[in-house]
Amino acid sequence: xxxxxxxxxxxxxxxxxxxxxxxxxxxxxxxxxxxxxxxxxxxxxxxxxxxxxxxxxxxxxxxxxxxxxxxxxxxxxxxxxxxxxxxxxxxxxxxxxxxxxxxxxxxxxxxxxxxxxxxxxxxxxxxxxxxxxxxxxxxxxxxxxxxxxxxxxxxxxxxxxxxxxxxxxxxxxxxxxxxxxxxxxxxxxxxxxxxxxxxxxxxxxxxxxxxxxxxxxxxxxxxxxxxxxxxxxxxxxxxxxxxxxxxxxxxxxxxxxxxxxxxxxxxxxxxxxxxxxxxxxxxxxxxxxxxxxxxxxxxxxxxxxxxxxxxxxxxxxxxxxxxxxxxxxxxxxxxxxxxxxxxx
Ligand code: UDP
Ligand code: MG
Numbered sequence: 448x449x450x451x452x453x454x455x456x457x458x459x460x461x462x463x464x465x466x467x468x469x470x471x472x473x474x475x476x477x478x479x480x481x482x483x484x485x486x487x488x489x490x491x492x493x494x495x496x497x498x499x500x501x502x503x504x505x506x507x508x509x510x511x512x513x514x515x516x517x518x519x520x521x522x523x524x525x526x527x528x529x530x531x532x533x534x535x536x537x538x539x540x541x542x543x544x545x546x547x548x549x550x551x552x553x554x555x556x557x558x559x560x561x562x563x564x565x566x567x568x569x570x571x572x573x574x575x576x577x578x579x580x581x582x583x584x585x586x587x588x589x590x591x592x593x594x595x596x597x598x599x600x601x602x603x604x605x606x607x608x609x610x611x612x613x614x615x616x617x618x619x620x621x622x623x624x625x626x627x628x629x630x631x632x633x634x635x636x637x638x639x640x641x642x643x644x645x646x647x648x649x650x651x652x653x654x655x656x657x658x659x660x661x662x663x664x665x666x667x668x669x670x671x672x673x674x675x676x677x678x679x680x681x682x683x684x685x686x687x688x689x690x691x692x693x694x695x696x697x698x699x700x701x702x703x704x705x706x707x708x709x710x711x712x713x714x715x716x717x718x719x720x721x722x723x724x725x726x727x728x729x730x731x732x733x734x735x736x737x738x739x740x741x742x743x744x745x746x747x748x749x750x751x752x753x754x755x756x757x758x759x760x761x762x763x764x765x766x767x768x769x770x771x772x773x774x775x776x777x778x779x780x781x782x783x784x785x786x787x788x789x790x791x
Contacts, residue, residue, distance in 0.1 A: 451511075453477070453484040453557070454536030458526035459501065460491040462544045464650035466500045469544055474508065476550035480557070487513045487530045488544075492520035505758045513759040521752040523605075523654075524625050524666070529752055531618040531627075539614045541605050541627070546649035547575065548606035555641050556608035566613060566635035568599050568628065569606035571645035576653075580660075587664050594674035597629045599640065602667070606643050607631075623744040623751045626667040633671075669737050676738065679731040686724065 455477065459466070477484045490498045501514045515529050527541055538560055542548050548569070559567045574581055584603050591602060609617075609631050616634040617627065632638055655663070668675060 449483045451483045451485040451536040452538060453480070453482055453553075454530075454534035454539045455484060455486045455553070456489070456527055456530035456534065456539060456541050457486065457544050458489050458491055458523045458530070459493060459497050459544045460520060460523070460526075460654050461493045461495045461497060462651060463493075463495040463497050463500060465545050465648070466497060466504075468649045469546055470504055472546065473542075473550045474511075476553065477511075479551075480554055485511050485513060485535060487515065487533065489515045489526040489530050490517060491523065491526040492517045502758065509760055513757070515757050516755045518753040518755045522663075524627050524663075525752045527605075527627050528618065528625055529754065531614045533757075534611070534614055537611045538608060539611065540608045543605050545651065547646055548604070549644050549646060552606060552643045553608075555643065556606070559639050559641050560608055560610070562639075564637045564639040565610040566631060566638035567608040568601065568632075568638065568640045569604040569643035570601040570640050571604050572642045574645050575647040580653075583660070587667075591629075591667060591671075594668065595629070595671040597632050597671055599628065599632060599638075601640075602626075602628060604628075604643070604645075609635075621751075622670070623749075624666040624670060624741055626663070626670055629667055629671055665737050669741055675734055679734065682727065682731075 455473070457469075457473075462469075473486065477486070488501050488504070490501055498516055501516075505512045505514045513533070515526075515533065517526065517529070530541075531539065538557065540553050540556060542550060542553075552569070556567045556569065574584075576584075588600070588602055591597060605628070607628055613631050613634045617625075617631050620630060622630065
């Protein structure tokens, strides 16, 4: 195998219904580029036949296919990170497994790199997702634009290309909660964007529930900005100052106009204000927890993912390195069969 110039990294989580269509389109699209490539699939703890299908694909195209099998579901971004730790190409493209990112668009990203970019972000021209996803995403893009230094039009688009330097830097960052496009951006020298097509999911359903989307966006915001925390200290100051002013106004009014009873009545109404402020305080404490929790995870330095096995031809790669951390990486070390019980 000639050393690949292009590494395509694809995270896979419960995609059995769409994988055949992906293979059928991805490989011809890459062949058409006319350069040596490799595809790295990361099975992110799928509970369906995805892992078996990836193994079959490895058997069919071992020259250009590598498969990393995670022990459990660690999330799309950590899956990509595991791929990044093992790429062999000089340019790296990430792609979703559900064909929402047309593989035929990869050429565009590479053309932008030929023109000198080291980071190419895709911008989905017309996005084929539910309306609430599009709206929430627009709001989050705007928020991120305001509170971080990261400039990109479409942070949710995973069809992106990176130079090897950037990918190595991302892999070396060893973050426990990571938002790949944003982290990579911070290492980029010449980031650019190109418009790309977006299609409906070829099969199956989105793997992101509302809850997981919120978690992911906390990763993005807390990972790249302290503004939310700072806003809370400013808000606290304003509230404290405001209440002193309010107190002075009420006292004056009571003394001058003798409106003591009226003052008491307005105090009752202020319960509503109090609930509002309690809500904000709880949100503030929670936000603090988001940061502290991440610091806690980071200082424990547990591995952020565990690899069960890697399917790849022996080459320049360093197969099995991370797997060792998980104990018995290749299984079948015990000659005697042992009786086990499923815990989940
Ligand atoms: N994915 C993953 N782990 C997860 C969730 C998603 O590897 O925990 C993969 C998924 O298989 C797909 C990509 O990440 O290849 C994007 O997921 P999805 O299409 O569900 O997200 P959406 O397009 O709805 O944002
Ligand atoms: Mg999708």
